Amino acid sequence: MKNIFVAILLVSLLASCTKNFKDFNQDPNQISDQMLLQDNNLVGSPFSGLLFNIFGHQIEEDLCHDSWMGHLNTPTPFVGNVNNTTYYIRWNAYWGRIYGSVMSPSKQVIELAQKYNLPLFATWAKLIRILAMSKLTAYHGPVIYSNYGTTASTILYDKESDLYDSFFKQLDSIQTTFATNTSYTGFKKFDPSYSGNISAWMKLVNSLRLRLAIRLSKVAPALAKTQGEKALSDPAGLITTNADNFKVSLMGQKMPMAVICFEWDDTRMGAVMESFLGGLKDGRVSKYFSTASNSALYADHPTFPYKGIRNGAYIGAKIDRVPFSKVSEDFQTVPTRRSFTAAEVSFLKAEAALRGWVGAGDPQANYENGVRLSFADWGAGGVDAYLADNTSTPWNYVDPIDAKNNFTASSTITVAWNNADNNELKLEKIITQKWINNFTNSLEAWVDFRRTGYPKIPHVAKNDSSPDWGVIPADQWIKRMPFVNGERTGNTQGVADAVSKMGTGAKDDIATRLWWDTGGPNF
Incomplete structure (x- = not known):
């Protein structure tokens, strides 16, 4: 790792309580908002960054699910070889990335879009929020979504079942808006993925709906079937060819995995x-x-x-x-x-x-x-x-x-x-x-x-799980990431409420199953 201590410092800053996110200070030497209004730059310019930050980097991915799923693994014995890869949580950063680099700037985009009568940019930003938050909830379970942006002293998390209901309803609204604006070209200069092609984004909406429906197919089979069949029958279609693939621009940077591998040997x-x-x-x-x-x-x-x-x-x-x-x-x-x-x-x-x-x-x-x-x-x-x-x-x-x-x-x-x-x-x-x-x-x-339960992969060779973060039995695998320390200390009642929404006996640990992880048979 290039400098793990710097990374941990950044994590601690990013992972502070959600209610304390601040607007970025404006540099007086930067271009003014009025100048950026030309050609919709003020509203459109953040989108490349929003999309880029849907993904994480070393401590959010490579030392978490890249390792747990056996795609990659580290040759480096970080922290005495007792770390995330061996089920002892040292780094927990994705929360901070999503709230700090997707939810916060997208909130500003949505507000500006409303202010300057550019509703399709708000619709686009809401879709990217679902892309990001559907990933974050796969780490933690309950997350702050419907109450995001409130100034209350305690911010309540969305129960997982409510969260997915919100996703599906918002995808309905997004698709309806896109369907009546397929000839709109205002995204083009800001869209590194589909060059402003609304029809391509509509295929992504349907594909995302299908992904989330399959995710719920065991815990809520009727809802999953309804939403899955809606995705399959929508006239806009799905991502069906490689030309349709949804790719995220690296914004001129090197693929994080390549940096970790070739520059850090990690x-x-x-x-x-x-x-x-x-x-x-x-x-x-x-x-x-x-x-x-x-x-x-x-x-x-x-x-x-x-x-x-x-x-x-x-x-x-x-x-x-x-x-x-x-x-x-x-x-x-x-x-x-x-x-x-x-x-x-x-x-x-x-x-x-x-x-x-x-x-x-x-x-x-x-x-x-x-x-x-x-x-x-x-x-x-x-x-x-x-x-x-x-x-x-x-x-x-x-x-x-x-x-x-x-x-x-x-x-x-x-x-x-x-x-x-x-x-x-x-x-x-x-x-x-x-x-x-x-x-x-x-x-x-x-x-x-x-x-x-698929693919059938081995358990970790070295299991360092403990009561500190939750014990994973020798015949099991890690189930989730705990809520971040900034939330545990700054939104204590919100975290306690979130844990209660995870079911009887749930704990804020790595051994508690998420809602859709039933542990039951697949059929």
Whole structure:
């Protein structure tokens, strides 16, 4: 980590009580608001930053769900190798990013849009809020949404069920507004994702609705079906081609993952990815990762020159695992980051089809289309042979440095679809492929894993959970992130109320399940 102490300081500042967010001070040497009004710059200029900050960086992603889901892992023994990756919470920063860099500036955008009669900019900002907050609630559960911006001494959080109701109702309103303004071009100069194409944003609205509906499919099946079928039948359509993919501009910066990997040497391939990509003979591996620098590291599979690090691994000296597989060099120069792809939509439709939702189509066709879209999006070859493979299965993992990190693959799935399989096995295949495709977007993989149990990944090798943040039993995985300390101390009653909304026996710890994580059967 470049300077973890600076990062922690920034986290503590960002994670202060939500009610204390302040407007940014205006530099008298900057361009005045009146000058920025020209061509809607005052209202439109924040949007690139709003979109960029939907995602996190090292302490929000790489040392959290990137590791927990086995996409990546660190060679660095941060804080004596007792940290987020081993279930002892040291960093909890996403809350501050979302409120400080999305909710606060979007509030100003909405107010300015109303002041200067630019309602579509307010609509656009509200959509980005849902994109961001639907991610934040996947970390914590209840969040401050409907009461955001209040000056009360105690700010109450939205119960998860109420929050999703709000999301769906607001998506209705957003889609209605967009549908009557498809020829509007006012976003174009401010929109790095779709160049102001309202029809493209409408496809994203439907895709987001479908994602959230699938998220609720076990806890609220009737609501999920209604909302999912609404997304599937909307005439605006879904993200169905890679040309429709929702990508977020990096604003001229390097992909955070590349900075962490190449500049700081603090992240490497995950061992779980090695197990699945190697065992299933997956052609996307070279698009995700670089080969390991020493052939002795992958002596257990000499023809597959990659080596990853176990989730929650026992880590000694950092230098031991720096030679493991880095991410692909391509990530050093990419200008955008995948946020929502046609492949993910196809996998959502595949699951919806298993659940009998009208308009979802055929599960096999959606599954295979999702794999094909993913291979094409990542520029990988060999998809036909991959889809036909009914014998290759995930590998066991061998750590050449410390055998305590070894694991036996718990998944025995193959890639090829078999209509004779039961729905549980079919769902495992769908979610496993969705997990592979969502590399660089591991929060969605963490959501899927908690609600379905797929893909089948190993437990952390080193479990440092404790009563401080919650105990994760040896046969379980982390369930959520606790509320940030700024809220615990500055909005104590609000946090207590939020915990009460999580159900009987809930605690503000990492072992409490979120609303949609029922722990029950998938069908």
